Amino acid sequence: MSLNSNAYGAGIMAKTGKAFADEYFSEENQIVHESNEVVLVLKKSDEINIIVDEILLGDRKADNPTLVVEDRAGYWWLKATGKIEVDCEEASEILGRKFSVYDFLVDVSSTIGRAFTLGEKFTITSELMGLDRQLEDLKS
Amino acid sequence: MSISAATKAATDALAANRAPVSVNAQEVHRWLQSFTWDFEKNRTKYPTKYKMANETKEQFKLIAKEYARMESVKDERQFGSLQDVLTRVDAGNRVHPKWNETMKVVSNFLEVGEYNAIAATGMLWDSASAPEQKNGYLAQVLDEIRHTNQCGYVNYYFTKHGQDPAGHNDARRTRTIGPLWKGMKRVFSDGFISGDAVECSINLQLVGEACFTNPLIVAVTEWAAANGDEITPTVFLSIETDELRHMANGYQTVVSIANDEAASKYLNTDLNNAFWTQQKYFTPVLGMAFEYGSHFKVEPWVKTWNRWVYEDWGGIWIGRLGKYGVESPRSLRDAKKDAYWAHHDLFLIAYALWPTGFFRLTLPTAQEAEWFEANYPGWYDHYGKIYDEWRARGCEDPASGFLPLQWFMENNHQIYIDRVSQVPFCPTLSKGASTLRVHEWNGKKHSFSDEWGERQWLTEPERYECQNIWEQYEGRELSEVIAELHGVRSDGKTLIAQPHTNKDGKLWTLDDLKRIDCVFKDPLKAL
Numbered sequence: 001m002s003l004n005s006n007a008y009g010a011g012i013m014a015k016t017g018k019a020f021a022d023e024y025f026s027e028e029n030q031i032v033h034e035s036n037e038v039v040l041v042l043k044k045s046d047e048i049n050i051i052v053d054e055i056l057l058g059d060r061k062a063d064n065p066t067l068v069v070e071d072r073a074g075y076w077w078l079k080a081t082g083k084i085e086v087d088c089e090e091a092s093e094i095l096g097r098k099f100s101v102y103d104f105l106v107d108v109s110s111t112i113g114r115a116f117t118l119g120e121k122f123t124i125t126s127e128l129m130g131l132d133r134q135l136e137d138l139k140s
Numbered sequence: 141m142s143i144s145a146a147t148k149a150a151t152d153a154l155a156a157n158r159a160p161v162s163v164n165a166q167e168v169h170r171w172l173q174s175f176t177w178d179f180e181k182n183r184t185k186y187p188t189k190y191k192m193a194n195e196t197k198e199q200f201k202l203i204a205k206e207y208a209r210m211e212s213v214k215d216e217r218q219f220g221s222l223q224d225v226l227t228r229v230d231a232g233n234r235v236h237p238k239w240n241e242t243m244k245v246v247s248n249f250l251e252v253g254e255y256n257a258i259a260a261t262g263m264l265w266d267s268a269s270a271p272e273q274k275n276g277y278l279a280q281v282l283d284e285i286r287h288t289n290q291c292g293y294v295n296y297y298f299t300k301h302g303q304d305p306a307g308h309n310d311a312r313r314t315r316t317i318g319p320l321w322k323g324m325k326r327v328f329s330d331g332f333i334s335g336d337a338v339e340c341s342i343n344l345q346l347v348g349e350a351c352f353t354n355p356l357i358v359a360v361t362e363w364a365a366a367n368g369d370e371i372t373p374t375v376f377l378s379i380e381t382d383e384l385r386h387m388a389n390g391y392q393t394v395v396s397i398a399n400d401e402a403a404s405k406y407l408n409t410d411l412n413n414a415f416w417t418q419q420k421y422f423t424p425v426l427g428m429a430f431e432y433g434s435h436f437k438v439e440p441w442v443k444t445w446n447r448w449v450y451e452d453w454g455g456i457w458i459g460r461l462g463k464y465g466v467e468s469p470r471s472l473r474d475a476k477k478d479a480y481w482a483h484h485d486l487f488l489i490a491y492a493l494w495p496t497g498f499f500r501l502t503l504p505t506a507q508e509a510e511w512f513e514a515n516y517p518g519w520y521d522h523y524g525k526i527y528d529e530w531r532a533r534g535c536e537d538p539a540s541g542f543l544p545l546q547w548f549m550e551n552n553h554q555i556y557i558d559r560v561s562q563v564p565f566c567p568t569l570s571k572g573a574s575t576l577r578v579h580e581w582n583g584k585k586h587s588f589s590d591e592w593g594e595r596q597w598l599t600e601p602e603r604y605e606c607q608n609i610w611e612q613y614e615g616r617e618l619s620e621v622i623a624e625l626h627g628v629r630s631d632g633k634t635l636i637a638q639p640h641t642n643k644d645g646k647l648w649t650l651d652d653l654k655r656i657d658c659v660f661k662d663p664l665k666a667l
Contacts, residue, residue, distance in 0.1 A: 035455030073365035074373030130395035138166035
């Protein structure tokens with residue numbers, strides 16, 4: 001069975017012992033390589049578990065086929081190509097109460113990529129916000 | 141009584157246009173931009189060679205009200221869990237004893253980093269001129285205060301509810317005895333708050349936070365959970381919910397200088413220096429804490445490092461900035477070598493110097509030795525055999541009169557301290573990227589373990605004058621130093637540090653050490 005290339009144990013991580021060392025120390029891996037992926041760490045909580053199950057892996061799964069979600073004990077580890085978005089208005093509907101983007105931030109533990117909020121939407125993108133594209137302000 | 145014309149006008153206007161009862165937080169945030177001044181010269185107390193742009197944005201659009209609400213929810217959840225369910229299920233005593241020792245170091249040392257980050261981000265608040273950037277830094281000052289308290293609380297909680305509290309309860313006075321302390325001060329203190337303000341931001345936010353907090357504060361929670369510790373994930377994952385804003389602050393600092401001419405001249409050197417400074421300590425110390433301070437292993441440290449540091453930080457942060465002239469750190473090759481071997485090198489020295497710690501260390505078991513060999517081929521022949529010899533000589537038993545440090549002396553393996561990072565290294569045993577270099581300056585010899593630190597020292601040698609452990613205790617007997625620095629338990633004679641976590645094993649005392657008559661000697665004097 002082949003792993004999604006964004007999986008926690010994909011690529012070199014699937015190798016062990018000498019095979020891992022050979023690739024790890026190979027000449028082409030002595031410099032960083034540009035990556036178009038983003039990583040999001042969500043602390044497990046009542047609300048986050050529902051957002052992961054019912055939105056990211058539920059209603060919105062087809063929107064982002066590259067998304068991988070893995071259970072790492074106290075947190076969910078998410079990786080996707082390009083971007084991950086969470087619309088907190090959708091989360092509010094599912095949770096049955098007001099759930100703002102700031103409520104969501106309570107349990108966002110780490111981001112690798114450029115994360116930002118606009119209105120009730122949280123986005124983490126591989127784009128260089130502020131350089132490739134300007135960060136927007138909320139329009140009245 | 142008649143009302144004034146002005147009051148009547150205001151009342152009429154409000155009747156026609158009702159005042160809003162609430163304003164969207166992000167609308168409030170937008171108003172921040174009207175606080176922008178175009179300074180001809182930024183009058184900061186903390187100058188930088190870079191010019192930070194005036195229009196820099198803050199990615200999460202924080203205002204004080206939402207910030208305070210978020211943080212109070214975080215604290216309610218964290219302290220609620222700790223004081224209710226985790227106490228009820230006796231979480232402190234469910235932690236594996238080896239991991240209990242690891243958290244003495246991890247939480248206490250992180251507390252120091254958080255404390256210094258308060259000053260660092262206060263400094264950056266003063267240096268920046270863009271109001272949104274200042275807003276981001278200001279929230280970070282408050283976050284760092286929260287984190288300092290949280291880290292202290294972890295040690296307090298372990299002391300109150302856990303096992304073997306010695307070390308958790310008095311780390312602030314005993315942590316300075318051993319050599320791990322000064323290296324930590326170099327990355328967590330000097331690196332964050334000394335020198336050019338933007339360079340400090342690169343150390344703290346772009347490298348320390350965006351890169352190393354992921355293994356230090358996120359991945360550590362998985363190791364903790366695997367070793368029965370639910371206290372650390374409860375607190376550390378909550379700490380990390382602030383770190384994403386700090387990473388964004390670091391990135392926006394780079395955005396703010398991206399178009400400045402100085403960036404093309406200095407940014408890659410500053411980034412390389414910061415990367416090497418941070419990795420030189422975190423790579424071996426975290427690897428040692430995870431692999432040698434746990435009973436149940438999650439994955440080899442080198443894989444954790446490869447994922448979070450090389451692939452994700454390197455590829456997603458630094459790699460993406462390539463088109464703006466940011467280069468792969470020139471020290472990466474040596475850092476990768478360190479990620480594979482340096483934590484093994486460091487544990488050998490840490491175990492040899494175990495009496496100087498404020499925690500108990502454990503030699504790898506036979507089962508662990510198999511795991512090390514499977515994941516680091518060649519481990520047994522280089523390190524495992526030495527541990528077998530130490531164990532055979534009774535290093536865990538005070539009656540043996542044997543300290544592994546004696547083995548180093550008997551076999552002429554000198555332990556030096558790298559002047560810049562303050563990390564100890566043994567050139568004749570090192571498999572990481574450490575080799576001995578010596579310079580003489582200001583009437584004193586200085587040892588270095590790598591060209592990257594050596595370059596930094598050659599640029600500003602006066603910055604690295606901190607005495608190392610050998611210079612500080614030269615000529616003094618070991619038990620005398622430990623007694624003076626309070627490295628004993630409440631009976632006044634049993635050491636806090638021990639070379640095992642076996643509950644039936646005998647505990648070493650000051651008298652046991654005194655009998656060995658181990659005297660500190662600076663190896664540089666013999667050169």
